[in-house]
Amino acid sequence: MKVLWVRYQLLNHLLLILGVAFLALPLWMVFASSTHDPATIIRDGMQLGLSDQFFETYLGVLTEKKGFTEQVTASMMMINSMILGVGFAVGKIIVSMTAAYAIVYFRFPLGTLLFWIIFTTLLLPLEVRIIPSYKVVADLGMLNSYSGLIIPLIASATGTFYFRQFFRSVPDELLEAAKLDGAGAWKFFIDILLPLSRTMMAALFIIMFVVGWNQYLWPLLMTTDESYSTIVLGIKSVMQTIDGNRLPEYNRGFALAILALIPPVLIVILFQRWFIKGLLESDK
Amino acid sequence: MTTLTLNSLQKTYANGTHAVRGIDLEIFDGELTVFVGPSGCGKSTLLRMIAGLEEITSGDLMLDGSRINDVEPAHRDVAMVFQNYALYPHMTVRRNMSYALQNRKVPKAEIDRRVVEAARILQLDELLERKPAQLSGGQRQRVAMGRAIVREPKLFLFDEPLSNLDAQLRAQMRVDIRKLQRQLRVTSIFVTHDQIEAMTVGDRLAVLNNGELEQIGTPMEVYSKPASEFVASFIGSPRINIVSGEVKAGTLHVDGFELPGFSQISDQPVKVGIRPEDFVLESTAKMSLQIDLVEELGSDELLYCVSPTGLDYRIRRPGGSGHKVGENITVSVISEKLHLFSSQSGKRLN
Numbered sequence: 001m002k003v004l005w006v007r008y009q010l011l012n013h014l015l016l017i018l019g020v021a022f023l024a025l026p027l028w029m030v031f032a033s034s035t036h037d038p039a040t041i042i043r044d045g046m047q048l049g050l051s052d053q054f055f056e057t058y059l060g061v062l063t064e065k066k067g068f069t070e071q072v073t074a075s076m077m078m079i080n081s082m083i084l085g086v087g088f089a090v091g092k093i094i095v096s097m098t099a100a101y102a103i104v105y106f107r108f109p110l111g112t113l114l115f116w117i118i119f120t121t122l123l124l125p126l127e128v129r130i131i132p133s134y135k136v137v138a139d140l141g142m143l144n145s146y147s148g149l150i151i152p153l154i155a156s157a158t159g160t161f162y163f164r165q166f167f168r169s170v171p172d173e174l175l176e177a178a179k180l181d182g183a184g185a186w187k188f189f190i191d192i193l194l195p196l197s198r199t200m201m202a203a204l205f206i207i208m209f210v211v212g213w214n215q216y217l218w219p220l221l222m223t224t225d226e227s228y229s230t231i232v233l234g235i236k237s238v239m240q241t242i243d244g245n246r247l248p249e250y251n252r253g254f255a256l257a258i259l260a261l262i263p264p265v266l267i268v269i270l271f272q273r274w275f276i277k278g279l280l281e282s283d284k
Numbered sequence: 285m286t287t288l289t290l291n292s293l294q295k296t297y298a299n300g301t302h303a304v305r306g307i308d309l310e311i312f313d314g315e316l317t318v319f320v321g322p323s324g325c326g327k328s329t330l331l332r333m334i335a336g337l338e339e340i341t342s343g344d345l346m347l348d349g350s351r352i353n354d355v356e357p358a359h360r361d362v363a364m365v366f367q368n369y370a371l372y373p374h375m376t377v378r379r380n381m382s383y384a385l386q387n388r389k390v391p392k393a394e395i396d397r398r399v400v401e402a403a404r405i406l407q408l409d410e411l412l413e414r415k416p417a418q419l420s421g422g423q424r425q426r427v428a429m430g431r432a433i434v435r436e437p438k439l440f441l442f443d444e445p446l447s448n449l450d451a452q453l454r455a456q457m458r459v460d461i462r463k464l465q466r467q468l469r470v471t472s473i474f475v476t477h478d479q480i481e482a483m484t485v486g487d488r489l490a491v492l493n494n495g496e497l498e499q500i501g502t503p504m505e506v507y508s509k510p511a512s513e514f515v516a517s518f519i520g521s522p523r524i525n526i527v528s529g530e531v532k533a534g535t536l537h538v539d540g541f542e543l544p545g546f547s548q549i550s551d552q553p554v555k556v557g558i559r560p561e562d563f564v565l566e567s568t569a570k571m572s573l574q575i576d577l578v579e580e581l582g583s584d585e586l587l588y589c590v591s592p593t594g595l596d597y598r599i600r601r602p603g604g605s606g607h608k609v610g611e612n613i614t615v616s617v618i619s620e621k622l623h624l625f626s627s628q629s630g631k632r633l634n
Contacts, residue, residue, distance in 0.1 A: 171368065171370065173366045173367075173368055173370035174370050174372065176335075176337050176357075176364075176366070176370065177364070177366060177370040177371075177372075177431075178372075179336075179337065179356075179357045179358060180335065180336075180337075180357050180358060180362070180363065180364050180384070181358065181383050181384035181387055181431075182358035182359075182384055182387035182388055183358075183383075183387055187387065191372075191383070192372055192374075195374040196373065196374060
């Protein structure tokens, strides 16, 4: 029996290790390759072992001005991405929460219809409406600005839908108790609904930050000034810089990819704890 | 001094449901009035109208002589205890209790004083820093009451506050609420569908049915002189026996037996109500019944009997009498203890 059990456990672990390797190996190869010089990568392909160029490559990427105009460093692009990611996530949470609050707690003409109109915008992804969106933002003079990068994206049908479902699950008695306790619409929102929504907000923040961070098409169109470019755009521009007598700097591209990964991973790890804690403690 | 007056209050919902059909009622200072009735009778709607959570379709709601129909709930000076307590889950007990006072801009020292005082009365002293999720059902119930007490309102409203508790705790809380209300002397309204709760808690009972007030009176008045067949059958456990009969020339004919002494009632078909404990067992009696089932309740026993004509009767006797199933007994009833109701309107005749 014991032997069987051990074998069974071994098999399980083997499967798990294979799964981890399958997911982690490409990442590891990108990281390992980023510590080699470009010539090695071009000659021998992706590398499995580490080399000695780690500090050189990463420090260079973070501090040297590169890109098409030779104006931006990776650290600037990281900051831009951070602004976009946080602004995108926070903006979406604020807009969708207030929209859902209006839809659930106030009776106004065509409220339900409006909700479904918001909901159907899910059928129109950014790519479909990219030209009119661009035109609107351009006419408002918001090209090459953080507000132009963020504001047009912060309306969220998904977020509104999630908050609507959540608010509807909050017992009516809570609203009535708050009414009797002298809390008006604003106080009820701030004092009761907001703290109860913490878990939802954390969950949405994780998702939306990652989505915002990974935005590619929109920043590409909105920003011609490279000082606004994000890290995701930066990876491409590094790879593109081929001027005859230089090899494409694959090591730097890989380094940028690794750097671009770190903040979303950190956000997920940090907020997931909070998110799970919220789930365990929550009871409405 | 607080008096609440309801003048032909009506509530019609947007979908046409006529939930409250004109209720006149006066609630006196320091009194605990119970609204009791089956589910859907409008008792909760009526309470919510008083709290300001439901709009009043027509009629006047007067608190201390001033009309409060259109006053915001927060400004009516009423506090409510909800069925599911409606505690704010993310706030500690202390904050739950002080929240209303903070919104009212009561000075901090005064808030602390009132919270500590309420916690002492309700024995919540040690729970003040806990969150509702860390409390038992009975404790949450007490916090909900504490939240009402600290407001020092003119009127307490209880909306089926005990229905989420187990039977033992419910009996305990019933007593506690009664004592507390006596101690604080705050005018209160208590809604319940449980007639035992209603009888034990209330100074007066308002029995509601179908959006109308059937009867208002002390528990004993309502029990011993029910104003209608509905009240008679709703109040009292085990249920009253109701059988069809007829009054002819001052004599009641019921289930093959005749009882004289009803000369004040004109000739008509009637419903006769007999409380299970109002049967007298005697050998020379008038009704002969066969025992169908015996329920031993310890101090009491309940005999389920069938008359020769096939009608069912419930009879309550002191426990341990040794009656057996299948045994024949003869019983009689005292005319004064009978409740006669009109067959048509269901209203009391005697």
